Structure formats: C-alpha cells, structure tokens
Amino acid sequence: xxxxxxxxxxxxxxxxxxxxxxxxxxxxxFNHQDFCQICGEGGGELIMCPRCPVSVHSSCCGLHPxxxxxxxxxxxxxxEKSVTGAGGLIYRCEACPNAYCPDCLPDECVRHxxxxxxxxxxxxxxxxxxxxxxxxxxxxxx
Numbered sequence: 123x124x125x126x127x128x129x130x131x132x133x134x135x136x137x138x139x140x141x142x143x144x145x146x147x148x149x150x151x152f153n154h155q156d157f158c159q160i161c162g163e164g165g166g167e168l169i170m171c172p173r174c175p176v177s178v179h180s181s182c183c184g185l186h187p188x189x190x191x192x193x194x195x196x197x198x199x200x201x202e203k204s205v206t207g208a209g210g211l212i213y214r215c216e217a218c219p220n221a222y223c224p225d226c227l228p229d230e231c232v233r234h235x236x237x238x239x240x241x242x243x244x245x246x247x248x249x250x251x252x253x254x255x256x257x258x259x260x261x262x263x264x
Contacts (some may be wrong), residue, residue, distance in 0.1 A: 139219050147251035152246040159193065160219045171195070175245045178219070195253070198223040205252045215242070216255045231256050232263040 154175050157164040160182035168177040169185075171193040180187055183194070195214040197204050199221055205212045208223030213231070215221065216239050222228070234256050237249035257263040 127219045175242050175247045194219045195221045198226050200226040212253050213256045214253050215258040215262055222256050231258055
C-alpha cells in the first residue's frame with residue numbers, strides 16, 4: 123500500500139466468500155374438481171382457481187375467465203378481508219363457496235373439519251395452515 127495510490131479495498135476479498143443462493147418455492151401441483159363449487163354442476167366451461175382445487179363456471183362467479191384471479195375461498199365473503207387482513211386465518215366452507223374471517227364466522231357454524239379435507243387430498247392438494255375448512259351451516263352439513 124502506498125499513500126499516493128490509496129488504501130486497497132477489502133470489499134472484493136470479503137464478498138468473494140459470500141454466495142447468494144436464490145431459492146424458489148416449488149409450485150404446488152394438484153388437480154381440480156370437475157364441478158362448479160357454486161352451483162354444484164359439472165360440465166360446461168369451468169374456470170380453475172390457480173391457488174386451490176376449486177373450479178367455478180364463469181356465469182356462476184360473474185367474471186370472464188380472463189379476469190378471474192382466484193376463487194372466493196381466498197377472502198372473507200362478508201367483509202372481503204384477505205388472509206393477511208383477517209389476521210392470518212380464513213375459514214373455508216367445504217360444501218359452498220363461502221369463506222369467513224374469524225370476525226365474520228357464523229355463530230351457527232356446524233362443524234370444524236381441519237386443515238385438509240379428503241376430497242382435496244385425493245386431488246393432490248395439501249392443506250395450508252392459513253385456511254381451515256368448516257361446514258358453515260346446517261344446509262352445508264347435509
């Protein structure tokens with residue numbers, strides 16, 4: 123090191139040992155149900171939710187397939203809160219298109235089913251701790 127050349131930088135020597143590893147989360151692979159979650163009918167053009175196995179008819183959800191981002195199970199159907207806005211938990215009804223944040227969950231909620239349901243497990247969908255399944259009414263329990 124000479125005064126007129128300046129002090130050599132240690133940045134290069136120190137950062138050579140650091141390796142940045144980028145990891146991407148593996149995209150979940152699952153099949154979709156062959157009926158509409160809203161009307162219960164099969165056939166016709168079903169739009170498939172990219173985040174879960176739910177399928178819906180565009181006429182039932184009121185959206186054109188190009189504008190569909192996810193099904194109604196990813197936000198509270200009463201107050202529209204996302205899982206983040208709901209404090210980290212959404213209750214999805216297994217039998218109907220309704221989903222609820224903890225504040226909007228109906229008092230008459232019949233049964234808590236847990237993080238996974240057999241119908242979705244058969245389609246290769248693993249549960250998510252941010253979403254719990256319920257039967258939200260006596261009609262959904264039947």
